[in-house]
Amino acid sequence: MILKDLAALARPWQWSKNGILFAGLVFSGHLFDAAYLSRSFLGVLVFCIASSLIYTVNDIFDLERDRLHPEKQNRPLASGRVSKTIAILFSVLLFALSVAGAWTLGRPFLLTLGVFLVLNGAYSLALKQVVILDVMMIALSFVTRAVAGVMALRQVDPNLELSPWLLICTLFLALFLGFGKRRHELRLLAGEASGHRETLGRYSSAFLDQLMVIVSSATLIAYAIYTVAPDTVAKFNSTHLVWTVPFVTFGIFRYLYLIHQRESGGNPSRTLYRDLPLFFSILGWLAAVGIIVYAGRF
Structure with a gap:
């Protein structure tokens, strides 16, 4: 039972966020090159482990707040199914595995992982309490993932780069998803929002709607x-x-539409899997990019 709860603590269903590391591989034009492909997969695996580390550390820091949340109170740590000591030991194991994996991909990738962990550590310790900056830190973590996808390939292609415009797009898209999540939490918790997360009490639905219009347009x-x-x-x-x-x-x-008409947006990864129109639009985009980028290479 403890293994099942540790798996839930690691939140593998959230690993889809790390798929952005594949952007470097796809847009490099070497999707079917084994050397590139293997390094990209290892990079994604490392960030999946690191993401689970971040989720576990966040749950440790948010233990008391999560017990006030109607959904998060059922998480393994908040519900008491996993003790705080076990969660800390699990975090140490995940940290060791992520660093060891990053080491095999070279110093640039290791440094990028370090930036990712520092960003998320700063978020967990203090910056999650700062309005707007709380979401910006999450968005910067997505940008770091995109950069890591390129760094994972630097040893086989030192000249590989990711377009600045694509990085900017990643930043604004992550801000869009982050503000959408804050909006969902604000409406879900209503009067208890500030009790769960202090910054939520400083937001309003109208303000978040304005921010979402700006960042969606920018994306x-x-x-x-x-x-x-x-x-x-x-x-x-x-x-x-x-x-x-x-x-x-x-x-x-x-x-x-899902945010405003369906009151969704609290879990972007879950929304992606459950909403078929959204899911197929992403599949269509992937197929179109694949055809355009690789059609002339065969």
Whole structure:
């Protein structure tokens, strides 16, 4: 039973967030190269372990607050099924495994993992209590994941880089998801919001709606610019990547619909799996990108 609870503490269903590490591989044009592929998979695995470490540490720090949350009170640590001592020992094991795995991928990747852990450590210790900055720290963690996907491949391709526009798009998309999650938590907890998380009491639905309009628009603009940027066209020898913009547009609009009309958005990963239109829009985007980037390579 303890293994099942430790697995729940690690939250493997949240590992889908680390799929962003594959962006470096996909846009490198070497998706079917075994050397690139194996290093990318190892990089994703390392960040999955590191993410579980962060989730466990967060649950340790938020233990008392989670017991006030209607959903989080059922988590292994908050419910008492896993003791605080066991959770700490589990964290040490996850830290050792993530560092050991990162070491095998080279110093740049190890340093990027270090930045990821520092960002999340600062978030857990203090910055989660600072309005706006709490969501920005989470967004920067996503950007760090994207950078890590490139760093994992640096030993086989020292010149590999990720477009700045793609990094900006990642930042704004993560902010969009983060503010959507805050909105869901605020409405779910109502008058008890500040008791669960102090910063929630400083937000309002109207303010979060404004922020979401800004960052969703910025996401679409940044991605559209990326698809037609001279560097992008030269890299893929094609202007056709612009045809993937409708998939991104629909995905963002669909997510806004789920947040405002379905009161969803509290768990982006779960929403992705459960909402078929959103799921298939992402699959369509992946297929379109694959065809455009790799069609001329066979």
